[in-house]
Amino acid sequence: MSKKFSLEDIENDATIKRFLIIKTGLRPRTQESYIYEILHFCNYTNKSPTEIFEIHRTDLRERKAEFDQWLNDAFDNFVAHLIDSGYAYDSITLKISRVKGFLHAFKLKPTPVPTISKRRVLEDSKYALTVEDIRWAIKNVPLTYQTLFITQAQTGLSVSDALLLDVEDFIDAVSKRKENLTLEQALERVETSKGLIGCFDLRRKKTSVEFYTFAGPEVLKHMALLLRSRDAQYLKLDIPIFLKASFKTQNEWEDLRLTAAAVITFVTKLHNPKGKNVFPKIMVDGKKRNHFRTHKLRKWYSNRVHHDAGLSLEDTKYLMGQKTGDVVEYYINPNNYLSLLKKYKKALPFLSINEEIVIEENKELIEELKKENKMLKEQYEKDSRAKDEEIKNLKAKMNAEMEILKEENRLTRELVTELSKIAKKNR
Structure with a gap:
């Protein structure tokens, strides 16, 4: 008879408890994702997390080839089951990655890599977001x-x-090193500075991702406007920057933060024909979808930064929090940080929504390029003058040597003539 594990069974499994201790710091939502996906796999295979752990550990100890491992067949059958059940590629990938992540936490590597059908119906590129779409949404x-x-x-x-992001993140983003600004000082800096770029350091957040990213002046100025619109009680350091619409009626501070689900609901309403109908629905694989989606803003950013501004794929992924792990040490190096900041400045014109601010932001870069160009020009002229002087001196030296040769030639001819006269007399 097949086993049927409950959520409580999985949570009480001894190996899962050890896993959660190892993964201390995961966001609650990420923990839930692991538990639910492992539950799905356990119910399909009729094995508990501890049994899966023991089977794969034994296979690795016995040095079984990947194709002989129990997990290899289990993954292949599970993937086939999910495809037949109508799961999309991304959903299947997530489920497999959670099981692999569970085993990897105990250093039970390698794990088999199942083949997942990559037949995905991609959205037509004509539906990609444009800067006009973003401006229209903002309006x-x-x-x-x-x-x-x-x-x-x-x-x-x-x-x-x-x-x-919290209020403290905003302050830190515009503060210089070892600077201890108040919120009012941070707001004034944003409001009075031209071309200020902030840095959101998300390495200290309780997530499995460590990265930082830069924020242009438009971001900082809008955040300043948003914070200025609030009463003092909603400006404490640990208060979220993005609050629920009903935050003034909330009693508990932890309930103030705007949620991703609420954002999705709001964006969906922008496509409601009975409402504002800001954006039309689009057809993807015969189904209606929202044209404007928050994830497409990330794609818009990626395309502008990588394809238009020319940042490397690795730099782009790091700024988006997609490229982390071993590369963190590289990017937190001060020299590499400054290099990445300079590249971000270069990318800002391509990220502009309000062009005036972004153009202002790049004056520093333009001036730097002008300065560098002037220095190169001066160096060229200096080198050119030195070259001309060198050629002039060389010509003078050659002329002097020619005169000496001419004189030596004249004296030689005279000597030959004199010797000829003496020889004639002696005859």
Whole structure:
């Protein structure tokens, strides 16, 4: 008879408890994702997490080839079952990655890599977001969502990561090293500075991802406007930047933060024919989908930064929180940090929503290029003058040597003539 594990069974499994201790620091939502996906796999295979752990550990100890491992067949059958059940490629990939992540936490590597059908119906490129789409969205939404959309467009943050930002993150983003600004000082700096670029350091957040990303002046100015619109009680350091629309009626501080689900609901309403109908629905694989979606803001950012501004794929992924792990040490090196900041400045014109601010932001870069160009020109002229002087001196030296040779030639001819006269007399 097949086993039927409950959620409680999985949570009480001894190996799962050890796994959660190892993974201390995971967001609650990520923990839930692991538990649910492992539950699905356990119910399909009729094995508990501990049994799966023991089987794979034994296979590795016995040095079984991948094709002989129990997990290899289990993954292949599970993937086939999921495809038959109508699961999409991304959903299947997530489920497999959670099981692999569970085993990898105990260093039970390698794990088999199942083949997953990559037949995915991609959205037609004609539906890609344009800067006009973003401007139109901003024009038709409240200040909170204006700021959120601009933040995603100029930082590449996912909606979940953007919603994690607190007031303290805003202050830190515009503070110089070892500077201890108050919120008022941070707001004044943003409001009075031209071309200020902030840095959101998300390495200290309780996530499995460690990265930082830059924020252009449009992001910072909109955040300043948003914070200025609030009463003092909603400006404490641990208060979220993005609050629920009903935050003034909330009693518990932890309930104030705007959620990703609420954002999705709001964006869906922008496509409601009975509402504002800001955007039309689009057809993808015979199904209606929202044209404007927060994830497409990340794609817009990625395309602008990588394809238009020319940043490497590795730099782009790091700024979006997709390329982490071993590369963190590389990017937190001060020299590499400054290099990445300079590249981000170069990318800002391509990320512009309000062009005037972004053009202002790049004056520093333009002036730097002008200065460098002037230095190169001066160096060229200096080198050219030195070359001309060298050629002039060389010509003078050659002329002097020619005169000496001429004189020596004249004296030689005279000597030959004199010797000829003496020889004639002696005859």
